[in-house]
Amino acid sequence: MLRLPKFEVAAPQTVDEALALLAEYGADAMLMAGGTDLVPNMKHGLFEPKLVVSVSAIDELQGVAIEDDGTLVIGAATTLQAVATNDEVRRRAPAFAQAAGLVAGPQLRRMGTVGGNVMLDTRCQWYNQTHFWRKSLGFCLKKDGSLCHVVEGGSKCVAAASNDTAPTLMSLGAKLVFARRNSEGQVVRKTLAVDDLYKSDGAFNKKVAGDELLIAVRIPAGAPQHRGAYGKLRDRGSIDFPLLGVAVRIDLDDAGAVADADLVAVALQARPIRLKKAAEALVGNTPGKPGWDEAVDAAAEAAYGQCHPMPNIPGDHDYRREMVPVYVRRTIRAAVAGEGPVHHV
Numbered sequence: 001m002l003r004l005p006k007f008e009v010a011a012p013q014t015v016d017e018a019l020a021l022l023a024e025y026g027a028d029a030m031l032m033a034g035g036t037d038l039v040p041n042m043k044h045g046l047f048e049p050k051l052v053v054s055v056s057a058i059d060e061l062q063g064v065a066i067e068d069d070g071t072l073v074i075g076a077a078t079t080l081q082a083v084a085t086n087d088e089v090r091r092r093a094p095a096f097a098q099a100a101g102l103v104a105g106p107q108l109r110r111m112g113t114v115g116g117n118v119m120l121d122t123r124c125q126w127y128n129q130t131h132f133w134r135k136s137l138g139f140c141l142k143k144d145g146s147l148c149h150v151v152e153g154g155s156k157c158v159a160a161a162s163n164d165t166a167p168t169l170m171s172l173g174a175k176l177v178f179a180r181r182n183s184e185g186q187v188v189r190k191t192l193a194v195d196d197l198y199k200s201d202g203a204f205n206k207k208v209a210g211d212e213l214l215i216a217v218r219i220p221a222g223a224p225q226h227r228g229a230y231g232k233l234r235d236r237g238s239i240d241f242p243l244l245g246v247a248v249r250i251d252l253d254d255a256g257a258v259a260d261a262d263l264v265a266v267a268l269q270a271r272p273i274r275l276k277k278a279a280e281a282l283v284g285n286t287p288g289k290p291g292w293d294e295a296v297d298a299a300a301e302a303a304y305g306q307c308h309p310m311p312n313i314p315g316d317h318d319y320r321r322e323m324v325p326v327y328v329r330r331t332i333r334a335a336v337a338g339e340g341p342v343h344h345v
């Protein structure tokens with residue numbers, strides 16, 4: 001049986017109280033929302049906080065709101081289940097709602113939150129293991145060791161971003177509101193594009209510090225003819241992390257042609273990657289009209305050229321690569337048809 005180490009829990013009721021605790025405890029504190037990733041990681045000895053700061057009781061972090069200009073504002077502690085089943089989220093940001101609805105399984109979606117998903121640790125088959133297992137192997141760069149088992153001689157961790165909602169939020173141009181205490185003790189807030197949150201370092205793939213609290217996700221109003229879908233490859237349709245995730249956004253013009261598009265893939269590298277050439281292949285073409293099938297094929301081919309899965313997460317990496325064009329094609333078609341998500345059960 002895997003046991004939790006000893007630690008203390010605080011349950012602040014306000015953002016200010018939470019930030020005060022983070023400032024006081026520094027690196028000894030970690031935030032917890034649903035705890036669906038943090039707690040297993042603590043059992044595996046991957047995270048060792050002395051104080052766990054639960055954000056569940058902070059009202060400001062809860063719920064979905066729509067501003068006058070159509071911006072969707074989602075509190076960081078809103079559950080994945082709540083956004084996946086919210087009619088406004090499903091209508092305005094279908095790819096995001098679909099991705100939230102495919103995270104893990106039903107119980108985990110009822111506990112797991114949007115903020116916890118955005119801030120999820122990277123994953124690797126040599127890292128997400130018990131302490132005993134990792135010790136037998138000699139640990140690795142990401143925790144307690146000095147070498148990488150994925151890239152021989154590698155000096156940088158290449159664990160995979162495995163959060164399903166991240167690529168959809170990137171494709172939607174979403175922004176994140178963070179709060180922290182500055183050195184004078186004042187609470188300061190900043191807004192960061194999701195695009196600018198992630199970096200290519202699997203050891204810690206975010207450009208924010210541990211004392212920064214994610215308050216909300218802001219998704220701007222989509223184009224009038226917005227289409228979106230999420231495609232997810234995984235072993236078991238009922239629960240697993242992605243072996244590959246593909247987010248598609250397509251904006252049609254009045255004539256039905258693709259005016260703008262964005263495709264972002266996850267579960268390949270330490271950060272989600274934008275499939276720029278794939279998106280460009282679609283622009284100017286009209287779904288259902290001559291040339292569309294060729295445009296979709298060109299997008300799939302471009303994605304295949306850009307995506308090079310590594311043996312960082314379970315699943316044969318050559319198979320995962322062969323599935324890239326398959327999921328790109330299917331997810332584009334689902335987006336255009338107003339369908340999705342694309343997955344197997």
Ligand SMILES: Cc1cc2nc3c(=O)[nH]c(=O)nc-3n(C[C@H](O)[C@H](O)[C@H](O)COP(=O)(O)OP(=O)(O)OC[C@H]3O[C@@H](n4cnc5c(N)ncnc54)[C@H](O)[C@@H]3O)c2cc1C
Pocket residue numbers: 030031032033034035036037038039040055076077080102103104105108111112113114115116117118119120121162163164165212213214215239240241242
């Ligand atoms: C069996 C299993 C299957 C899973 N499958 C998937 C899957 O398919 N796809 C997927 O994406 N995930 C999956 N997960 C991981 C996890 O359930 C989800 O990612 C979930 O969204 C995490 O949210 P949480 O609220 O539980 O986060 P927590 O576990 O509470 O926290 C996760 C991380 O986010 C930080 N954090 C939480 N809230 C904030 C905040 N407001 N501000 C700053 N930092 C914060 C925490 O400090 C921690 O580092 C799976 C987990 C399990 C156990």
Ligand code: SF4
Pocket residue numbers: 123124125126127140141142143147148149150151156157158159202203312
């Ligand atoms: S890629 Fe995996 S094995 Fe390599 S350092 Fe990162 S977690 Fe460790």
